[in-house]
Structures are given as structure tokens and as C-alpha cells.
Amino acid sequence: MPVLTRDEAQTRARLIDVQRYTVDLDLTRGADTFDSRTVIRFTARAAGDTFVELKPADLRSVTLDGQPLDPTALDGNRLPLTGLTEGPHELVADAAMRYSHTGEGMHRFTDPTDGETYVYTQLFMEDVQRVFVAFDQPDLKALFDLTVTAPEGWTVLANSVTEHLGEGKWQAATTPLLSTYLVAVAAGPWHSVRTEHRGLPFGLHCRRSLAPHLDADAEEILDITRACFDRYHEKFTEPYPFDSYDQAFVPEFNAGAMENPGLVTFRDEFVYRSAVTDTERQTRAMVVAHEMAHMWFGDLVTLRWWDDIWLNESFAEYMGYQTLTEATRFTDTWVDFGVARKAWGYDADQRPSTHPVAPEAVEDTASALLNFDGISYAKGASALRQLVTWLGEKDFLAGINIHFQRHKFANATLADFIDSLASGASADRDVHAWADAWLRTTGVDTLTARVTDTDSTWTLTVDQQGSRPHRIAVGLYDRDPADGRA
Structure with a gap:
């Protein structure tokens, strides 16, 4: 399947502007696939051709402005959109999508401890097309309306506050403008610890078998979260830009964490099962602070x-x-x-x-x-x-x-x-x-210090290999307390 080039992305961004995705996912279709129905509303600035990306198990139907397109036109992961006229358009795609077991797209995991199943997305860079059809590049931001049908007893988390409508149907509030790689869903019978801070809902989530371990550390994690949240508001004039802040510790995650707006996902090894060092607790706290910084720089x-x-x-x-x-x-x-x-x-x-x-x-x-x-x-x-x-x-x-x-x-x-x-x-x-x-340069500069001592006078010379400007500080210490030199 072809990868997206910068030239292709720039050409597409000049041609179209994307306003809104309406995504409906059905997670009750079995252990292998889920259903994905997507409506994309976009505008062409001029007449032309482009494409959307999708990696389906089965592309059942697709229409552009109400007219059917041939699903077999899907070439690898690209569906051509030819003969676009200037003005607004609506693309509708209905597909069956495969669950992943490698941490890409919609990952599915069954806990061997209790048999409970969990799914979550990891859409970084170019994996949104494993979940729904998209113009998959970071500079085509859009609003997202998401609904998810999940098995009874599951909770669905997303980038924004979710509401259970009954009969397994969940709806997330409309997001602000997001890049496609930052859309997130996590669904399953989560164990959750919820609170509120500065008027926003905060939550911690993990699989049920880890509940006692999360509960043991929940207050520590929430204290770190609140402290960093407040400090960022002292540093930044822009307030936190989303409507909630959930942190989900998910199984088999193949990264450290991911900065999905309003729903940060972490590898669940950060839910410690035994005694750990303070350095390990510091590492976890650092990841919390790192991902929260992305809410502004990366997401906003x-x-x-x-x-x-x-x-x-x-x-x-x-x-x-x-x-x-x-x-x-x-x-x-x-x-x-x-x-x-x-x-x-x-x-x-x-x-x-x-x-x-x-x-x-x-x-x-x-x-x-x-x-x-x-x-x-x-x-x-x-x-x-x-x-x-x-x-x-x-x-x-x-x-x-x-x-x-x-x-x-x-x-x-x-x-x-x-x-x-x-x-x-x-x-x-x-x-x-x-x-x-x-x-814009590579490699390291090397600074080599040489000290000469002549008649109780010390001379420091610093030789530099490299061209970058440096500022250095010099510290003077007694090598021998009995030696009068300082």
C-alpha cells in the first residue's frame, strides 16, 4: 500500500477543506471485525481529483453526493475521488474493519485473568484508515461526531464526554477541530476512578483485573495530574482546550503513551502490580506531565x-x-x-x-x-x-x-x-x-577543557570542535582542603 508523500498532502490540502466527520462504529459484530460507517463533509476549492484512505476488511458501499462509487476502485488503501466540482461535497462509506492485535488501528484484547475483552484505538500517523475512511493527514483538521455501539456492560471513552443512550449505544460530544491521527476510542468493562477538577471531569481507567492496583495508586496519579494541570495554566494563557481529561491504562500498548486529546492512553505496565522504586514512580509522573503538555503543543x-x-x-x-x-x-x-x-x-x-x-x-x-x-x-x-x-x-x-x-x-x-x-x-x-x-545541523560539538598551573596561577582553556555557539559556566573547587588555593 502506498504511503502518503508530502507533495500529495500539500496538493490535497490546497484542493479541499474538511469540515466534519460523523463516525458510527459497531463493536458488537464479533471477535474479528467491527462495522464502520462514516460521513465526511468537505469542500473543494476548485474542480479536481483527489482520494481518501481506507484499509477495510470489506468496503460494502460508498457514495459521493448521493451517487454510488465502485467499491472495487479501492486501490490498496486509496479510493479515488475524481471529477470533483468546486463547492461542498458529502462522502458516505460503509465498511467492515478488522480488529488489530498489533497495536495499530482498533486493538482488541481479551484478558486471560477473567475473560473480559477491551478495545482501543492507536491512530498515530496513518492508522486512522484502519478504523474509518479519512483524508488522513494532520493539516486537514475537522470536527468529529462519534457514536459507538458496544456490548452491554461496557463503557465507551472518547476524546470528549460520552453519554450512554441505552441499549449499548454511546454518543460523544462534538469535538473541537482535530487531526485524524488524534481521534480516540477506548471501550470495555473498564474499572474507573472519576473525579472533577476546575470544573472538568477527570478519570482514570484500567481493565478490571488491575482494579486493586489502580485504586492503590489512584490518588498519587490524580495528585500529579492536578498539579501539572494547574501549573500549565500558570504558564499558558490558553486554557485547556477540551471538555474532559481521561487517562486510560490499556493492555498490549506498543508505545509508552499517546496524547489523544481528552483521552490519553498509557501502557498498563504503569499500573504497578508490586513494590517499585521512587524512580519508577517519577517516570510514570513524567509521562503524565509529558502527555498533558501535548494537549497544547500537538493537539491545540x-x-x-x-x-x-x-x-x-x-x-x-x-x-x-x-x-x-x-x-x-x-x-x-x-x-x-x-x-x-x-x-x-x-x-x-x-x-x-x-x-x-x-x-x-x-x-x-x-x-x-x-x-x-x-x-x-x-x-x-x-x-x-x-x-x-x-x-x-x-x-x-x-x-x-x-x-x-x-x-x-x-x-x-x-x-x-x-x-x-x-x-x-x-x-x-x-x-x-x-x-x-x-x-538544522547534525552531530555533537566537543568542548575540551585544559587547565595549566604556573606559579599558583591557573589558566583555563576550552577547545571547541564544532561550530555551534556555547555558553559555559566555570566552577572552582578545592582539590585538597589543606591546599590554600581556591
Whole structure:
């Protein structure tokens, strides 16, 4: 199946604007497939041709503006839409979709402990087409109306508050504008711990067999969640942009967590089954803080194309560590970052496969996945931490808030981000030059310190291999308390 290229995405974004998806999922059709019926309302800015993506078990029917299209025209994962006229259009597709057991699309899991079944989505990058038909690229945001039919006794979670209409039917409130990869559903007989904070419903969810373990740690997790939520509201002028905040600990998750708006999914290994170290608790808290930062940077303002995925992750990585340090009992998180995460970035940056923090040549979605590494997370976060120190936190946050205000519920690029930071920075700070030096280059600089001691006079010389600007601090210590030199 072909992957989406940047050129194709740009061409499609110029041609169409997507207003709304109405998605109806039926999870009662058996253990292998579920039903997916989708209505997409979109507008063509001019006459032309395009395509939608879908990976069905069976595409039963599809219509465009009430006229049937041939389901056999589906080529791999692409259904051509030819002869579009300028103006509004409506696409309706009815399909059977396969459950996944590999963590992509709609994952289905049966708990061997008690036989209970759970399903949840992971739609990152290009897997929405495993669940419903879509124009699957991040810069075609739309409103989403979702209904789900689930077995009796199940609870359905989604990006927005859900309501049980009876007879297994659940309806989610209309979302704000979202990218397709951020749509989320989690359904099953969840064990839930619910509360409210600042007028919003908060929830923790896990499979029933883990209920005692979640209950034991629920207050700790909620305390971390509330503290980070409040601290982000002190930092950001844009309020939390969604109507609820659920955190679901899901089985067989093949990532650490995913920043779905209003419904963050975590691997359920974070529901600890036995005694763990305080460092492990700090790691879990860091992931909570990281994913919450994405609610603003990633979900409210979303990358235009996958070359900027580093910026999502580097920002959340930096902001997660910093906010956890400021708002919780975990005050030494940057020590953990230096010991564990930073080494990951150094290792990745000294391999033949290294790449800039902000790569310029991400031609398709397959290439984007290759850049999902220690450079995108750890080196990028290190660079942002350095940027904050250089700009000053006040100017950095001023730029961030300008960025949120300019691009909320829309898409932005690295250039937009740097322009926003420049708008908030002091006149003597050339943010564009900093970005060129630190984000568009590869490899490490090496600073080597040499100290000479002549007649009780010490001289420090620092040799640099590399071209990036550095600021260093010098500390002086007694090597021997009996030695009078300081």
C-alpha cells in the first residue's frame, strides 16, 4: 500500500477543506471485525481529483453526493475521488474493519485473568484508515461526531464526554477541530476512578483485573495530574482546550503513551502490580506531565507535516521534566534526564544514521518514522532547555503563548514556532540564527577543557570542535582542603 508523500498532502490540502466527520462504529459484530460507517463533509476549492484512505476488511458501499462509487476502485488503501466540482461535497462509506492485535488501528484484547475483552484505538500517523475512511493527514483538521455501539456492560471513552443512550449505544460530544491521527476510542468493562477538577471531569481507567492496583495508586496519579494541570495554566494563557481529561491504562500498548486529546492512553505496565522504586514512580509522573503538555503543543496547535514531529516531542519532553520539577515532589527530574534520556540522544547523534533535530527532507510518512528517536526526544529537549536559558523563561513563555494564540485549533511549522519565539524575545536575541545552528545541523560539538598551573596561577582553556555557539559556566573547587588555593 502506498504511503502518503508530502507533495500529495500539500496538493490535497490546497484542493479541499474538511469540515466534519460523523463516525458510527459497531463493536458488537464479533471477535474479528467491527462495522464502520462514516460521513465526511468537505469542500473543494476548485474542480479536481483527489482520494481518501481506507484499509477495510470489506468496503460494502460508498457514495459521493448521493451517487454510488465502485467499491472495487479501492486501490490498496486509496479510493479515488475524481471529477470533483468546486463547492461542498458529502462522502458516505460503509465498511467492515478488522480488529488489530498489533497495536495499530482498533486493538482488541481479551484478558486471560477473567475473560473480559477491551478495545482501543492507536491512530498515530496513518492508522486512522484502519478504523474509518479519512483524508488522513494532520493539516486537514475537522470536527468529529462519534457514536459507538458496544456490548452491554461496557463503557465507551472518547476524546470528549460520552453519554450512554441505552441499549449499548454511546454518543460523544462534538469535538473541537482535530487531526485524524488524534481521534480516540477506548471501550470495555473498564474499572474507573472519576473525579472533577476546575470544573472538568477527570478519570482514570484500567481493565478490571488491575482494579486493586489502580485504586492503590489512584490518588498519587490524580495528585500529579492536578498539579501539572494547574501549573500549565500558570504558564499558558490558553486554557485547556477540551471538555474532559481521561487517562486510560490499556493492555498490549506498543508505545509508552499517546496524547489523544481528552483521552490519553498509557501502557498498563504503569499500573504497578508490586513494590517499585521512587524512580519508577517519577517516570510514570513524567509521562503524565509529558502527555498533558501535548494537549497544547500537538493537539491545540498541530504540526502541518511530519518533518516537525520532533517539535511535538521535544517540547513535551522539556515541558514535562520542567513542570514535574516545579509542581510536584519530584524535584530532581533533570538529574534523571541527564543520566538516562540525554545519553540516548548522544548515542543516536553519533551514529551514521544521525539527522538534524529539525530535518528538512521528510518526503513521506515512512521516512518520518525513521526520525522518531533519541534525537527527536532527548537532543531536541536538551536544545529547548538551552534555548529557554538563553532567552529567559519569561520571553520563552511569551513566545509560546503567542504561538498558541496565532495557531490554536490549526497547524503550524517550525518557521511559525521560531517567528512566535522571536516576537516574544528581547531584541538582542536572534532566534532564527540559533535555530539554524542548533536544529538544522547534525552531530555533537566537543568542548575540551585544559587547565595549566604556573606559579599558583591557573589558566583555563576550552577547545571547541564544532561550530555551534556555547555558553559555559566555570566552577572552582578545592582539590585538597589543606591546599590554600581556591
